[in-house]
Amino acid sequence: MAFTDVETAQVHEAVTGEPKGDDLCKLGLIYSTGQGGVIDYVEAHKWFNLAALMGSEAAKHYRRELSGEMDSDQIAAAQRAAREWLATRH
Template identity: 80%
Template sequence: MAFTDIETAEAHQAILSDPNGDDLCKLGLLYSTGQGGAIDFVEAHKWFNLAALMGSEAAKHYRRELSDEMDPADVATAQRAAREWLSTRH
């Protein structure tokens, strides 16, 4: 799935306000495919994890697929990053 520059900017802007699961899932897709920058599976997993917490079924699927390709230590790093992000939001 390709995203336009506008969609990419909107996804990044959404995390500054009131993101929903779709916004966060889109960020996961951006990082997992390298659109707008380098591929970063840890960052992608973080956003998929957060999107899944907000009810995104697609994010649950992508997170599971990505986890299969990642080192367990990297998954743990992504999970910590998700918890840290949540702690700054509340």
């Protein structure tokens, strides 16, 4: 799935407000495919984790697929980053 520059900007903007699971899942897709200019599996996994917490079934699927491409240190870093993001939201 390709996102336009406008869609990418909208997703980044949504994250600063009250994002929905779909917004976070889209951000995970952007990072996992390099549509934002760089492929970053740790960042993608973080957003998929957060989207899954918000009930996104697609994010659960993508996170599982992505985990197969990552080592345990990368997964741990993504989980830490997700917890840190959540901590800043409350």
